[in-house]
Amino acid sequence: MTQTPITPRTVRAPRGTELNAKSWQTEAPLRMLMNNLDPEVAERPEDLVVYGGTGKAARNWESYDAIIRTLKTLDDDETLLVQSGKPVGVFRTNEWAPRVLIANSNLVGDWSTWPEFRRLEAEGLTMYGQMTAGSWIYIGTQGILQGTYETFAAIARKLFKDENATLAGTATLTGGCGGMGGAQPLAVTLNGGAVLIVDVDETRLRRRAGKRYLDDVETDLDAALAKVMAAKAEGRALSVGLVGNAAEVFPELLRRRNAGEGADFDIVTDQTSAHDPLSYLPAGISVQDWHREAEADPEGFTKKAQASMARHVEAMVGFQDAGAEVFDYGNSIRDEARQGGYDRAFEFPGFVPAYIRPLFCEGMGPFRWVALSGDPADIAVTDAALKDLFPEKEHLHRWLDAAAEHVEFEGLPARICWLGYGERAKAGLLFNRLVAEGKVSAPIVIGRDHLDSGSVASPYRETEAMKDGSDAIADWPLLNALLNTSSGATWVSIHHGGGVGIGRSLHAGQVSVADGTELAARKLEALLTNDPGTGVMRHVDAGYPEAEAVAAERGVRIPMAE
Numbered sequence: 247m248t249q250t251p252i253t254p255r256t257v258r259a260p261r262g263t264e265l266n267a268k269s270w271q272t273e274a275p276l277r278m279l280m281n282n283l284d285p286e287v288a289e290r291p292e293d294l295v296v297y298g299g300t301g302k303a304a305r306n307w308e309s310y311d312a313i314i315r316t317l318k319t320l321d322d323d324e325t326l327l328v329q330s331g332k333p334v335g336v337f338r339t340n341e342w343a344p345r346v347l348i349a350n351s352n353l354v355g356d357w358s359t360w361p362e363f364r365r366l367e368a369e370g371l372t373m374y375g376q377m378t379a380g381s382w383i384y385i386g387t388q389g390i391l392q393g394t395y396e397t398f399a400a401i402a403r404k405l406f407k408d409e410n411a412t413l414a415g416t417a418t419l420t421g422g423c424g425g426m427g428g429a430q431p432l433a434v435t436l437n438g439g440a441v442l443i444v445d446v447d448e449t450r451l452r453r454r455a456g457k458r459y460l461d462d463v464e465t466d467l468d469a470a471l472a473k474v475m476a477a478k479a480e481g482r483a484l485s486v487g488l489v490g491n492a493a494e495v496f497p498e499l500l501r502r503r504n505a506g507e508g509a510d511f512d513i514v515t516d517q518t519s520a521h522d523p524l525s526y527l528p529a530g531i532s533v534q535d536w537h538r539e540a541e542a543d544p545e546g547f548t549k550k551a552q553a554s555m556a557r558h559v560e561a562m563v564g565f566q567d568a569g570a571e572v573f574d575y576g577n578s579i580r581d582e583a584r585q586g587g588y589d590r591a592f593e594f595p596g597f598v599p600a601y602i603r604p605l606f607c608e609g610m611g612p613f614r615w616v617a618l619s620g621d622p623a624d625i626a627v628t629d630a631a632l633k634d635l636f637p638e639k640e641h642l643h644r645w646l647d648a649a650a651e652h653v654e655f656e657g658l659p660a661r662i663c664w665l666g667y668g669e670r671a672k673a674g675l676l677f678n679r680l681v682a683e684g685k686v687s688a689p690i691v692i693g694r695d696h697l698d699s700g701s702v703a704s705p706y707r708e709t710e711a712m713k714d715g716s717d718a719i720a721d722w723p724l725l726n727a728l729l730n731t732s733s734g735a736t737w738v739s740i741h742h743g744g745g746v747g748i749g750r751s752l753h754a755g756q757v758s759v760a761d762g763t764e765l766a767a768r769k770l771e772a773l774l775t776n777d778p779g780t781g782v783m784r785h786v787d788a789g790y791p792e793a794e795a796v797a798a799e800r801g802v803r804i805p806m807a808e
Contacts, residue, residue, distance in 0.1 A: 254291070254293070254294075255307075257280050258284050260280070267319075271759055274689065274691050275737050276314060278658075281385075281657045284656070284658075287385075294310065295379075296384050296425070298425060298519055298521070298522075300524075301374055301375060301425075304331045304373075305372075317345075323343075324339065325344055326345065327347050328347070328349070330351055342734050348380065348737065348738070348739035349739070350373065350380040350739065350742070351363065351742045353366075353748070363743075377695060377744045377753060378695060381741065383616075383693035385660035385662065386660070387428040388429075388653050388661070389695060391662065393602075394433035395433040395645065397575075397601050399641075401601065405571060413513075414439065415478060416440070417475065418439055418442070419515075422577075423450045424445070430517060431443050432458075432652060435461070440484045441484075442471065443460070443486070443488070445488075458652060463487045464488050472508075475510065492558050493528070493557045497561040516577065517577055521743075521744075522747055523552060527551075528547070528551045574594060575596075575597055576596060576597060577746065578706050598707060598709075603790075605699070607782070609666045612664060612698060613664065613673060615661055616693075617660070618658065618689050620658055624688070624690070626650070631685075632663070635672060636669065667779055667800055670774040673692075674692055675770055681760050681761060682762035689761040692758050692759070692774070693758070694777075697744075700722060700777070700778065700780030700781030701777070701781070702754070703717075703720040705751075708751075713788045713790055714789050720752040726754045726780045727754035733777070734768065734769025738756050741754070779802050794807070
């Protein structure tokens with residue numbers, strides 16, 4: 247008998263309080279997986295791609311259907327195992343164990359290359375999970391927005407040597423307005439600056455403009471540049487998207503700057519999908535021919551992409567030579583440019599050692615939550631409650647107010663903020679009380695990006711330039727995942743590659759559910775204490791005095807310090 251082929255379909259997570267699974271502990275991963283593939287959220291939902299060009303939520307539609315089917319029947323003492331987007335087993339565990347354990351795109355060292363990964367992917371044996379795509383906790387562009395906002399706020403403080411500085415009167419040049427890079431224009435304007443963001447795909451820019459992440463879209467370089475420079479001169483916040491290839495536009499803007507023709511950018515970065523050369527469009531190839539050429543000759547396309555990245559990064563270094571603040575935004579473009587023949591690629595730093603590491607030392611990092619009810623009013627309640635919980639955190643209040651005003655929800659209503667060790671557990675317990683007291687209409691999912699203080703080994707991003715040289719030690723994310731599995735997480739994931747590419751990182755994620763029960767409260771307190779605690783621990787071990795002070799002050803037990 248011929249089997250009916252499983253075809254793509256439009257996916258949207260259920261709303262309301264009616265369960266499709268046996269409990270909220272299994273309903274939550276079901277809704278979050280479906281939310282990852284909502285057309286409002288996903289980059290190419292028909293291909294199960296959530297963001298980053300290749301980051302998938304499930305290996306194929308057959309696997310997706312099997313995951314959904316299994317979650318609907320899973321008991322609260324059973325655990326589903328998912329191997330690179332494919333459900334492979336269900337085992338009896340216990341109520342404290344995760345309901346789902348996920349491992350994505352993990353390869354043994356000598357095999358950790360893009361060609362080998364692509365061969366295995368073509369055989370149907372693996373998939374690329376990015377960070378929050380394959381771990382079912384992507385919340386649209388907002389998910390990276392506050393980290394991006396914090397980065398640009400740190401740049402403002404550095405440039406003006408003032409804790410209350412903004413980017414007013416500055417202009418930023420960047421590239422990439424897709425699932426991750428799309429946060430950049432709003433992050434800059436929320437900090438008061440002007441920004442020109444270059445992307446080869448006009449539909450990405452139009453999508454960001456439609457969601458109010460981007461103010462304007464131009465197809466003409468002269469017009470786009472004039473708008474940004476006028477906003478800079480007036481100290482006015484403005485974001486302009488330019489349809490073009492950064493490998494061509496950045497060198498031209500550098501030429502104009504050096505010739506005194508008005509391209510006076512103060513800050514230069516990039517967030518194109520450079521981690522995967524097949525997701526970076528080389529100069530000279532049209533958007534229409536992109537995927538056909540990449541599939542026809544991956545090796546040749548990779549070399550062309552790396553050559554374009556070399557020109558792209560050479561221009562960034564040129565801006566740095568001219569006095570601009572320049573940084574890598576964690577997409578491996580420097581190493582790809584090095585492989586493309588440019589030997590000065592690493593002359594500007596990554597954003598973590600440049601701006602974020604002091605926050606990591608205190609266990610500070612992304613804390614995101616989702617209203618499973620689908621009701622935006624529930625997020626408004628949590629925003630207000632969080633401000634009451636931390637009345638002294640003025641920066642947090644400014645962020646929550648700005649997010650409420652400027653951020654459109656994509657898929658299930660969600661929010662993100664950055665909280666540190668001790669603070670995350672307080673917030674989790676608060677949310678659980680809101681559910682228990684009926685102040686929100688359904689349980690709340692609490693998770694984070696994998697880009698966190700103790701959950702990743704990534705020498706080109708989160709662990710670049712560690713004080714003790716331990717950039718590539720990957721024990722830390724594994725310990726993080728093991729501890730979170732032991733601490734009551736609802737689902738835990740271990741991924742390879744993430745936003746920097748195969749062979750370049752290992753990282754872990756965790757998600758929990760505030761369902762209003764006493765058991766959930768005990769789990770949340772343990773998990774949301776221990777998870778950021780691994781960030782403090784990791785930075786103490788690397789020799790950071792700031793982390794040592796936090797550990798001593800807040801009671802993180804470090805055996806070697808006793």
